[in-house]
Amino acid sequence: MHKSPQTVADIMSDKVVTTTPDTTLDKALQIMLLNEVGRLPVVDTSGKVAGIITDRDLRLAVDSQFQSVNVKEKIKHLADHKVADIMKPGVVTVKSNDSILTAAKLMRVSKVGGLPVLDSEKDIVIGIVTRGDMLDEVIRLLEPVPPT
DSSP states (O other), rough: OOOOBBBBBSSSSSSSOOBTTSSSSSHHHHHHHHHHSEEEEEOOSSSSSEEEEEEHHHHHHHHHHTTTSSSHHHHOOOOOHHHHHOOBBBOOOOOTTTTTHHHHHHEEEEOOOOEEEEOSSSSSEEEEEEEEHHHHHHHHSSSSSOOO
């Protein structure tokens, strides 16, 4: 019988992709597309979370009424702005040793789709837990186990 996941570390993705406040928005978009992620924790030089940027934030920046109509031009204009210009500071995070229930409640109350996961001793980003990770765990728990 295998152990049921209990902590965020058990279900998080440890292949977290981050960016910095100085990254241009076109580069942030490229990072998201290449890595097939919908959010990037923004970290400072010491690895501490400074904010978060989502694909929605980038869509809103591209669709700004202050941008030109041509899509290629809109994306080109992203190079003129930095992640720091649109990132959300004060990010809700969890520690790797927090319970899955704690993370789920935080996501629900905060109305976010993902939480950067911090090392339980150092405050550096070591992973990310998303709504998809939570749903995968619910499915695993509720799916009938075939008899052996």
